[in-house]
Amino acid sequence: MLTKTAARALAVLRYATGFVFLWAFADKTFGLGYSTPSAKAWxxxxxxxxxxxANVDVGPLQNFxxxxxxxWYANWLFMLGLLGIGLALTAGIGLRIAAASGTLMMAGMWLxxxxPAGSTNPLIDYHIIYAAVLIVLALAYAGHTWGLGRSWAKLPFVRRNRWLI
Structure with a gap:
């Protein structure tokens, strides 16, 4: 059982993590000038x-x-992933799907x-931390606090397909 304070802390973590994904989507789509200049916007x-x-210069999967x-498919899958994960987290619905797809995305980026070049830790970097956060948020039903998760879970279609929670 989570305390009310812990549930609220997880909701804040959920919103913050959702914003990370939504911001990456917006910056890459519109070239907001933070990591993507407008000339290179999608x-x-x-x-x-x-x-x-294209600049991956290490690791066993470099050629891949x-x-x-x-x-086109890498661009679309990546951008739909950023948008979908970000929306799911901020709305508090579909956190299991967001956790699975986000963990897959983060694992790919980690690989x-x-x-990890320049890292102080040869195994754990921010990609692994984001994946862990996504999994914890899904397992803790973090969408139920300050989100639509509780209402979402009551929908008949979702009740029949628990993997949608």
């Missing part, structure tokens, strides 16, 4: 995956990541940088 013909994946860098 709406201006830029590729949200090419810069990261170079092959998919900038492809693209493996071994």
């Amino acid at each position: 709406i201006n013909g830029g590729s949200p995956t090419k810069g990261f994946l 990541f170079h092959t998919i860098a900038g492809t 693209a940088e493996f071994p």
